[in-house]
Amino acid sequence: MARFEKVVICGVGLIGGSFALALKAAGLVGEVVGLGRRSETLEDALHLGIIDRIGADWSDALNDADMVFLGMPVGQMEAVLLSMVPYLSDHTLITDGGSTKTDVVASARAALGARIGQFVPGHPIAGAERSGPSAAQPELFQGRRVVLTPLAENSPACVDRVRVAWEACGAQVCNLTPERHDRTFAAVSHLPHLLAYALVHEIADRENADQLFSFAASGFRDFTRIASSHPEMWRDICLANRPALLAELDAYLTQLLRIRVLLASSDGPGLEILFDTARKARDAWFGGQGVTSEE
């Protein structure tokens, strides 16, 4: 397995930090150089052994770098890529951990121009309850999926190199187009977040919100867990994936109106078939984990 003699992590948070630690644990990396907006975060990452040194600037960091990992929010990627491109040499790979891909690819094309082939977009599906370098752990990606969305301009060798790095971290890597990635995550991640925020907001807005919340039990608690996610991050994801998310929202609204018709017409068999189909589909995928019938 070809080592990465020098890896640059730009944005050493949970994901970037765990990627560095996992590559180190796999013995796949020589030196890890950290870059980022907050020097305090970089100092933390240095003391935690996540990075071996803090880069002085892009010129220093990119000199002889084999791979750059972008771990910042997707809204910042274009500016970061623009600032690094003057110092980028031909053999340096770039990859990222952004939650949306169509917008990141557009940003990368705008910033990298003819060097776009050096950028292999990615999205590791992993997380933890905490963020920042102190939450980073080498096992974060074990058994988790990483989606790569290779571009026509990427050489197979470049894509393979990024795949090998993630596989060394214990991840299962698969390829999707950026568009397919964004539609998929609009359905199984972005829309559920929107729905959970909507429910909590709808209740929080009422005069008797406190009373209502006081009767909410574990079903409500789990349903709305993702409504405790970071508002800024989710604002950015929603805006970045707007067309796909609007399409998902409309499909869901149609489904809700269909259910409303069943309910308004007291169509018991219709409701039961719908619930049963949903339960069977979910149980087939998740094994009916942790269902309580408390309500």
Add this chain to the structure above:
Amino acid sequence: MARFEKVVICGVGLIGGSFALALKAAGLVGEVVGLGRRSETLEDALHLGIIDRIGADWSDALNDADMVFLGMPVGQMEAVLLSMVPYLSDHTLITDGGSTKTDVVASARAALGARIGQFVPGHPIAGAERSGPSAAQPELFQGRRVVLTPLAENSPACVDRVRVAWEACGAQVCNLTPERHDRTFAAVSHLPHLLAYALVHEIADRENADQLFSFAASGFRDFTRIASSHPEMWRDICLANRPALLAELDAYLTQLLRIRVLLASSDGPGLEILFDTARKARDAWFGGQGVTSEE
């Protein structure tokens, strides 16, 4: 504390069985008699020490009974009450564990007639992953809420007696009107179930459902946990609480359309305020439990 010399549990499942065990543990009950549709369930309950004997029939079971607990699905309550009413003496209290209250009260009025004052409707907010008598446990109601929806015809003494029984089981008892109960649970329980079923069904219906589910992570898993609930039970709850649930569904649809406008117009600040309000409200109630930022 006045003991219940004889308690009849009709429907000895998780809730009815746990109620019996908790009353026994509190030393508040003399004999517990079980009744139900399935003799196998009753035999199990007998062997597990949940009930002391199986009632021969209503006449036998109700003779000198202090309290009857109805533990069957709400759709069956009217028929059960009709079959027991000829054998009911003046001093026997009746209470239930049904998930909806307006419909149960209507059924009880229809079945009990002038004896309606003997029926104190209730709803213990508790559950477990398993059902049936083998899942029953005396601690099930410790620290959980029980809602009573007393009727104008109930004497304060009757209501107090039911309250005392639940408090002896470790529950926190509060009173709501049946209508307020049903509106409250439409908002914090019934609607979320409908929304979770709707999302899973919407995805399960697609050609690429398998691929979509394969990328669903813990956010989706928890959001849809309640879509693995029992379809028949939830069909009955939806139908029993139809008016309140339709009102909640419409309020939610309005909220979703409001979010759709924010998204379609790329109103980042508007989305962020909405997400932030929701997160703060949820965290205030649930302390931000178990939030992962994996997406």
